[in-house]
Amino acid sequence: MNQQQEIIKDLSQFIKNNQTSEDDFNKLALRIFTYQYQNNLPYQAFCRQKGKTPRLVKNWMGIPFVPINAFKEVPLTCTDPEKAQAVFMTSGTTKGIRGKHYHSTLEIRELSMIVNFKERFMKDTEKIRMGVLFPTESELPNSSLAHYLALGVKEFGTEDSCYLLNEKGLDMEKVLSELEHAEETGEPYALLGASYSFVHLFEELEKLGKTFHLPKGSMVLDTGGYKNQSKELELNEFYQLLSTFLGVGLSDCINMYGVTELSTQFYDDGNEVVPSVKSGPNWIKTRVINPLTGEEVAKGEPGVLVHCDLANFNSVTTILTEDLGVEVDGGFLLLGRVQGAEARGCSIAVEEFINFAKGSLK
């Protein structure tokens, strides 16, 4: 058994176990760090520049974090990128360069998703009829979200589960028949998809003047924000509309927070109060840091989120996101994305420059 196989074995155990101590996490995190330091050469060069080697790093908090946009710069993988089982890409379009996350195997990513999805979304339900407001895996082969949703349907959806988009966007006929079917039969229904697709759905339902009251046990899972795909809604308004149009209780509207560069997702426990507290399983840990010093801010102070996801065993476990957040009891609150800092004086801001370059240098 080679080093990677051993890590996969122990990691699977860790995830299935789901009842591990801080010490166990630490040990495995450091072991994976050593492995990544040895096998992920761009990461090694980065750690060296920071003066951090496995010998000097004593706990998971000391593991050098890479900025999320580094996935656009270099292949961050411990194995041959050519031989990856899957490559997920970000939709980020700055200069048209997309971040790439290589997975030597999807075994751990899928295990992480399944165990966590069951615990945080399905809970006591084994299977549920699902409708997906997102393209399929074959339509978007490099989308981590498409893969996530497909896996959700495969593992937890009943046979009647289906996708509710067509080439033009929302397949309203299908949406309506699914929702009506649920209302008529009383069979719980789960609607899953990108947040912006729900906004489109609200618009369509409003045009038709239709609202639904889905049966007890029905659930909604949205993710990803709006990404300029639809009008921006306040969180509060968004969940109120979800509840109004679909008749699902706010506590059954779950938001998933995930990024292409991680292999594990975060969830909240409903959205009666927004912003909701997000948390992940025990194989991922989050720190809120001051990005200048890399040190943790005091609890309750805003900072930038750094995640250490052991399921990212093939790339880099520890990632500096562009998400602002604050640590609270039981997890963290997302405060939004770090927008490009705007110009204070009269010198050009990087954003403005890049927008110009995109416009003129195509």
Add this chain to the structure above:
Amino acid sequence: MREVAGYIPEIGEEEFEQKILKFQDLEVEIPLLTKKQMNKVIETVKKGSAETLKSLTVSEIVNIIDKVTDRLLDRSSSYRQKAEKLLPIVTGYDEEMIRLALTSYLKSFRKHELQRFLVEDLANPLMLDDFQPRVKGGFSTAVGPDLITHVWSGNVPALPLWSFISGLLVKAGNIGKVSSAEPLFAGWFARLIVEVEPRLANCFAVVWWKGGDEERENSLFEQSNLVIGYGGNQSLQSLQSRIPITTRFLPFGHKVSFGIVSNAALDSQKAWRTAHQAALDVVRYDQQGCYSPHLFYVQNGGKVSPREFARYMATELDNFRKKYPRRTLSMEESASLASWRQKEEMSLFSNLNKEVLGNSANDWTVVYEEENADFTPSPLNRAIRVIAFEKIEDILPSIKPYRSFLQTVGMATSPKELFQWAKNLGGIGVTRITALGSMTAPEAGWHHDGRFNLLDLISMVDIESSAEEDSERFAPYVD
């Protein structure tokens, strides 16, 4: 602590809605006028400047501004003390840095500098007072607008003075909108003018409203002859869309500046000073000015290599960290700075000749790159790129696409190179060449973004020689 900002002329009303802008424990109170009050201000300023300002000679106006500048240069005067105390709080810049920069900046508004300012644009400044004979025959006079609206932006202290003073010199009524990032200086300046010359009390106003407030903007723009706008292209675009065709618009967009160091400035004796001056330009206002450098091109072939020069700059920036600490950064700025540096560090893997220098608290960063690196902007706040080059011709193509954004180039070169390179750079859009260490302090009478400070504001009125000759026929004493 509370400070009242802005300046409202006598409009027969004292009650204004007050808007509070908060800067740590300082509250800045600024009047937010209703549309009706704003219309009264417009009317008052137009009338006041027509009756008073336009009746003064330009040299009388110069003397008034000179007296105001004197007061602001005098460190014992109350306004100067207020500026030294409050501007660091409002803008976040280091106190000592602001003090030094204020003095050097204000010096360009003394009498002799203002005179230079005038002749720079108008060979004969008396044109602003009366018809003056033209060489070709006939007479001309320069007439300023009835009303100029200035939309200022950014947090570089006292920056509004350039356009405000230009507006006064052409005897226009002036209404300035301060930026919420530095709402104070323009108002103090206005009040000082009135202290020095109470007759000017109704010739200008300094106000504030939230950018994009269409109701206020539309009505003001409609009644202005000229709008001078500062800001990013997006906000200028939105301003422009709301300015009627009969009102002229002078936009000053955000700019990008850089430095060039020739190998002539890189012998072991001179290189340290060159790096010191370059670092000063980076430290001043943490690169937030349009004239502040984003990167330095450093020529190969000197005793000190570009790579060594980058290290010299790192040392200098580290020294300045103690003397002039950087402004406290917002979370957004911190995050983008940190992520920029880490991205640069990550690219070391694929670019072995590159170097990233910085301290652990991220107080400053120097990135060194070999030839052919892209012309890319800095995230500012003391992050600078040093790029090695062989010949000036090698770097021009990568800069050229950004023509509309280029402004200042700080140069350390031999006299011969200075003129040759300046010609090359001028050809691709650069409008100002200056010494390293002077990038953030343009000379009196400079051409801001290559334009004229006063000429762009005025219209000429010509009396052609035919009219003059013809009028002789109708003189009462004609024979």
